[in-house]
Amino acid sequence: MMRVAVAGAAGYIGGELLRLLIAHPEVEVVGAISSRFPGKRVDGVHPNLRASTDLLFCSVDEVAECDVVFLALPHRAAMTQIEHWIQRAKLVVDLTGDFRLNDTKTFARYYGSEHQAPHLLDSFVPGLPELHRERLRGADLISVPGCMATAGVLALHPLVAHDLIDTEAGVQLDARTGSSGSGSTAGPANLHAERSGAMRVFAPTSHRHEAEISQHLGLSAAMTATGVEAVRGVQTIAHSTLRPGVGKLDLRRAFRQQYAEEPFVRVVAHQRGIFRYPDPKILLGSNYCDVGYALDEETGRLTSIGALDNLVKGGAGNAVQCLNIRMGWPETFGLTFPGLHPL
Amino acid sequence: MMRVAVAGAAGYIGGELLRLLIAHPEVEVVGAISSRFPGKRVDGVHPNLRASTDLLFCSVDEVAECDVVFLALPHRAAMTQIEHWIQRAKLVVDLTGDFRLNDTKTFARYYGSEHQAPHLLDSFVPGLPELHRERLRGADLISVPGCMATAGVLALHPLVAHDLIDTEAGVQLDARTGSSGSGSTAGPANLHAERSGAMRVFAPTSHRHEAEISQHLGLSAAMTATGVEAVRGVQTIAHSTLRPGVGKLDLRRAFRQQYAEEPFVRVVAHQRGIFRYPDPKILLGSNYCDVGYALDEETGRLTSIGALDNLVKGGAGNAVQCLNIRMGWPETFGLTFPGLHPL
Amino acid sequence: MMRVAVAGAAGYIGGELLRLLIAHPEVEVVGAISSRFPGKRVDGVHPNLRASTDLLFCSVDEVAECDVVFLALPHRAAMTQIEHWIQRAKLVVDLTGDFRLNDTKTFARYYGSEHQAPHLLDSFVPGLPELHRERLRGADLISVPGCMATAGVLALHPLVAHDLIDTEAGVQLDARTGSSGSGSTAGPANLHAERSGAMRVFAPTSHRHEAEISQHLGLSAAMTATGVEAVRGVQTIAHSTLRPGVGKLDLRRAFRQQYAEEPFVRVVAHQRGIFRYPDPKILLGSNYCDVGYALDEETGRLTSIGALDNLVKGGAGNAVQCLNIRMGWPETFGLTFPGLHPL
Amino acid sequence: MMRVAVAGAAGYIGGELLRLLIAHPEVEVVGAISSRFPGKRVDGVHPNLRASTDLLFCSVDEVAECDVVFLALPHRAAMTQIEHWIQRAKLVVDLTGDFRLNDTKTFARYYGSEHQAPHLLDSFVPGLPELHRERLRGADLISVPGCMATAGVLALHPLVAHDLIDTEAGVQLDARTGSSGSGSTAGPANLHAERSGAMRVFAPTSHRHEAEISQHLGLSAAMTATGVEAVRGVQTIAHSTLRPGVGKLDLRRAFRQQYAEEPFVRVVAHQRGIFRYPDPKILLGSNYCDVGYALDEETGRLTSIGALDNLVKGGAGNAVQCLNIRMGWPETFGLTFPGLHPL
Known part of the structure; x- marks a missing residue:
């Protein structure tokens, strides 16, 4: 042992x-x-x-x-x-x-x-x-890595590895997190009555984890972070723009290929059902990071999403x-x- | 002014x-x-x-x-x-x-x-x-008075005033409360991650407010108290036994008469709908104390209920x-x- | 009458x-x-x-x-x-x-x-x-207008009216909403057990309200929307980039001037306290839309935020x-x- | 297999x-x-x-x-x-x-x-x-058995098996449950916006599970049931009165002896810490039923408590x-x- x-x-x-x-x-x-x-x-x-x-x-x-x-x-x-x-x-x-x-x-x-x-x-x-x-x-x-960084990196990694997005333009990320991310030390800001039901933008710009994402992916990431009602759970949403000529099939192939053998990454992007995109709600206690994406075909804007339990996969x-x-x-x-x- | x-x-x-x-x-x-x-x-x-x-x-x-x-x-x-x-x-x-x-x-x-x-x-x-x-x-x-005491007293008052219940046997009460009742001072126990989603029996017996209820109503009240997931809101449930011969109509009359003129007490005991009994969920910010009751006719056991916003009517x-x-x-x-x- | x-x-x-x-x-x-x-x-x-x-x-x-x-x-x-x-x-x-x-x-x-x-x-x-x-x-x-559109428009309006941001680049918005926004008709997706604690990206791209924002402000808005744990409350975050030469004082002046006389818009952007940026948690039942903003001075990226009760100001x-x-x-x-x- | x-x-x-x-x-x-x-x-x-x-x-x-x-x-x-x-x-x-x-x-x-x-x-x-x-x-x-029945039976079993409580007087139980107990079929009453944050007394008297408790323990149980904010989790509180002469040590011995060898029952009754009594919050996904008790020594009134995940041990x-x-x-x-x- x-x-x-x-x-x-x-x-x-x-x-x-x-x-x-x-x-x-x-x-x-x-x-x-x-x-x-x-x-x-x-x-x-x-x-x-x-x-x-x-x-x-x-x-x-x-x-x-x-x-x-x-x-x-x-x-x-x-x-x-x-x-x-x-x-x-x-x-x-x-x-x-x-x-x-x-x-x-x-x-x-x-x-x-x-x-x-x-x-x-x-x-x-x-x-x-x-x-x-x-x-x-x-x-x-x-x-x-940091919990929101891991979710963000895994949501973007296939796009960068397969050169599908315009990385020069930078990537805007929006992360949401439960309260356990701020640790077990009590203070006025994480008092239940204050934190419960909040949508607290605690890092409107420049959250620390953006630096990790930038470093891992070789691009310029900007991240905001908001505390929402949850104890565990992180979700990071990444906004990027596809390179010209890239289409839905390329996206699908990139995510599939990248994560086919990964034991703890699941690609979640469904047209039906209640859990169509990555949601930490079903990940609590597990080591999965679910990732997914959706494309606005009219504009080429892409939203990719990573979700995980901040205390486990995060x-x-x-x-x-x-x-x-x-x-x-x-x-x-x-x-x-x-x-x-x-x- | x-x-x-x-x-x-x-x-x-x-x-x-x-x-x-x-x-x-x-x-x-x-x-x-x-x-x-x-x-x-x-x-x-x-x-x-x-x-x-x-x-x-x-x-x-x-x-x-x-x-x-x-x-x-x-x-x-x-x-x-x-x-x-x-x-x-x-x-x-x-x-x-x-x-x-x-x-x-x-x-x-x-x-x-x-x-x-x-x-x-x-x-x-x-x-x-x-x-x-x-x-x-x-x-x-x-x-x-205390918030849970007010809810409990108002749930029992018509029964005592109209002499409908066996007060000698004592009354068992069960109160639930949101987190704002413990005040605005932060500590480990009311950290959001610890308090969120809890069903915390913080007074399994002898909650202070039972003494108030006993005093106001002239009976022996025993009360437990549990913190449940909510910031505001108190609900007190009282278990008593009807005196022999007392029936549903007596109950109805007692509650109606007692509170007909009260501006802030509503009798809530419905057969239909989602909000059949007093629930603090719809009382937050208001000065109402809703009261209601239900009878097990087979045994004569009566459950009466009071609900309020602990920071307002409480x-x-x-x-x-x-x-x-x-x-x-x-x-x-x-x-x-x-x-x-x-x- | x-x-x-x-x-x-x-x-x-x-x-x-x-x-x-x-x-x-x-x-x-x-x-x-x-x-x-x-x-x-x-x-x-x-x-x-x-x-x-x-x-x-x-x-x-x-x-x-x-x-x-x-x-x-x-x-x-x-x-x-x-x-x-x-x-x-x-x-x-x-x-x-x-x-x-x-x-x-x-x-x-x-x-x-x-x-x-x-x-x-x-x-x-x-x-x-x-x-x-x-x-x-x-x-x-x-x-x-739509609830998330109102929050987004009010978060961006001073910036556009005072010509402080690069509108050609488009604006990326990220909206979060409670469950009451989907109405009172029950279905599998808004069952409590499914919706509770969720971070549900229900519109990963192209949420309807982006069209309203684009129209009101004369720019190209892209919006994602996520259901988070709340019954009421909407928060819309807008990501934009300042025009060259625009600084913190310009931002401050623009928000102040725009909303100084407005009875239901409050500018919330504080360095201290628990509620530094707009959070619907303290707005429920009220007709306020709180707006705020924060600047990453190093990059010129601006995050502006609007929050409201979707059933009231929304x-x-x-x-x-x-x-x-x-x-x-x-x-x-x-x-x-x-x-x-x-x- | x-x-x-x-x-x-x-x-x-x-x-x-x-x-x-x-x-x-x-x-x-x-x-x-x-x-x-x-x-x-x-x-x-x-x-x-x-x-x-x-x-x-x-x-x-x-x-x-x-x-x-x-x-x-x-x-x-x-x-x-x-x-x-x-x-x-x-x-x-x-x-x-x-x-x-x-x-x-x-x-x-x-x-x-x-x-x-x-x-x-x-x-x-x-x-x-x-x-x-x-x-x-x-x-x-x-x-x-039913989820609330299991929690109630296990909270009372040592008391009955060791003949410590006055069973003739009957036992009053108060159960609280999350929303998953009502199943996965959507309806107006379990719509998130209606059920969220509720303290809904759905069985003010005579909840079905009281019949199971009565049968298993050979006594007359009366049970109320309330839906509180949670998806999973049940807590059943039982109010009884000790037989004359029974003291704290007897209680302790009874609970210890009864459950010493049980793989899925833990006795939880602490003077310190945040989780002093059974709380389903820490049991979700597990097969434990935690049981505990507290005595009002002045009156001999006993509160015993069982908690479990209704979908697992329940x-x-x-x-x-x-x-x-x-x-x-x-x-x-x-x-x-x-x-x-x-x-």
């Missing part, structure tokens, strides 16, 4: 990692690190794990060594602890924003502070199996998928829950 | 008082007191009042004198400030729990501390127009209704909003 | 019209027309109106004549009945899509059928006080505002409810 | 059965029977199963024979088809209400019609592993658990999903 630790185990991404890792057939959780709750029961904070685990949270010092560590920390905490973990773990999977952008200037613009470990930026492989599977097989440092599940790839295990190990309908 | 101040104006009940009082034809708000936000704009905290008011919050010392003060404070704060307010205002309307129970021992049991102003307990008139309208006309000190609106009565104004002044459907 | 009838009075827009008109100081409702429920009580369908009205629904034939009729009918029903109503009412306020587009070809493209009364298209004045107040003063035929309330203007009454008559917070 | 068919496979319980059975290691689904959608893809109706199955719905005639059939039909349909299925399947697991009550008179009272197969009533074993595990090992006909999951028991497989086969937090 592989010995795995989770730093930031009391947060929402941390809890989801624990849920997936505890049930994973090849893994043993040797440390659920929390600076807030050392010595407390894990299931006191993550009540869905009652009867699944007797684990206690521990302090960082109690994890002497491990095979893998997942860093589910606040942004900027990973880059200050990274040297510590490189010495203690063979594989580091970072879920913060610290090693997602490979350019220090872009990092400074979007995160508002200088990078603390710029020499490591090139060593991290992006935790995006659909774009970087081969590199992940040999990776020792993995940086899992975080913990994607990280476990990367682990599976890195270890040569079946890619779906521990990730087979299909989601619920209705929910 | 009557000069009115609100203490605790930055809270949810405080905000609702401001909404109602700013639009009230006979009232001028001379003080929106907040210890947290003195000098800040009221509409920064209560954004629904943007364009309705330019008021700033003030400190308690800035309100030298006024005709009426509403105390929308945390429990236990009213009884420590009460002497202060008695000297500065002709009429004090308290919305805390401090002067609801007229017995110090009961108060100590339910609130966990000694009463600080026991000599005043008898001077407060309960802010329940449907039971105490005449006394309210001459009151200088008014104590508005708090601020009820307080304004009491003010209207006290001043001899039309009882519906400032309270005519009928609620929305659908919402 | 002006004698007013509502056709389609059993629908959600119809119910909202009744709520507003019943409380309106200058109006008497003489007909609540419903083909589904003639002879039934209005408050059986609109339970929020219990105790507010004893009206019964009537058939269309029972309304011999009236001063004003509001057509809250399904799309395509207004244009077939329009001659009937022109003969019976002095003022017709249409809330369907039938007379919103002044070009029959565009109508056919977006509504999928030929127009039945093209000769009347030019006679209708758009029910948009912020753009057409003067024309509304003399109008006999008024066509109230429908019934806007219609009543038009009536007030037409009759020379104070524009806010019957429309003073400010909205609730929290809700 | 055991050959399994599901009748009523297009409903919500049917879909949940398919989700569980498709992933079950010992089972092959040979028939997803739907009279509404024969020949259509299963994942067109249950979109969470996209990529999990290529199954098509079939008509009842296409299932010649099978080892097990699950009847997820409307009430009253099972008893008319039962002879058909007894001849075609070795094991029949019925999820309707038809064979839950073993007394035809009680059936007639609660279901409003005569029983069509009274001779079979005694042959059905209740699908309640916690009460009838041994009998289930040899059962050929299993009747899975239906499909419980049915699969019964199948596992019947076949001698590990009881948790196919049922290990622990639930999500937050959700």
